[in-house]
Amino acid sequence: MELHLIRHGQTNWNEERRVQGQSESQLTDLGIQQAKTVGEKIRELNFDKLYCSSSQRTRETAEHAFAHHAQEVTYLDSLREIFLGPWEGRLYAEIEQEDPDSFRHFWHEPHAFNVPGAETFYQMQERAMQTIRDIASHSLGQRVAIISHGALIKSVLAHVEQLPMEELWKPPLMHNCAHNIIEMHQPDEFTITLYADQSFDSVRSVE
DSSP states (O other): OEEEEEEOOOBHHHHHTBOOTTSOOOBOHHHHHHHHHHHHHTTTOOOSEEEEESSHHHHHHHHHHTTTOOSOEEEEGGGSOOOOGGGTTSBHHHHHHHOHHHHHHHHHOGGGOOOTTSOOHHHHHHHHHHHHHHHHHTOTTOEEEEEEOHHHHHHHHHHHHTOOGGGTTOSSOOOTTOEEEEEEEETTEEEEEEETTEEHHHHHHTO
């Protein structure tokens, strides 16, 4: 299976530096253009299946990025972003001021992030990988696209790289509409070939 993972385009809450999680935000004009641009890049590729987080921002991204593809999109709640409970809808600056320890955990020590009422990064990663395995189990030999979210995609790539959760945010940045490709050779045996629009070999060769 050849798996293409694409993050959604820029949203109004990205611009405001507001916590999105599983709450709803919408694409900005720039976000729409980003989705159209990645759509042009993949226009000539034939996808057997298209999956998408059920969030509004990923739905909008899929609508613009896959406008030239005939396949129906399957929307899955399990592909939504990490659920951040009481943080959602609030400005990151407010949270940093009110709960500096949890804010630091989120961005610098993700293995320690544990806010009551929110998912941990471990829980999100397990949810993401279970979904990937389910998709892979009936997509052998196929090219599949998934439109999802920054943290979720980073958690999948970290699993493939066998990185500890401490290194979840290891560069490169998962920018808006970043395009990633994973190849599956055997069940649960994956190789990253494209990471945030860069050759994976070039990404890691600079270390």
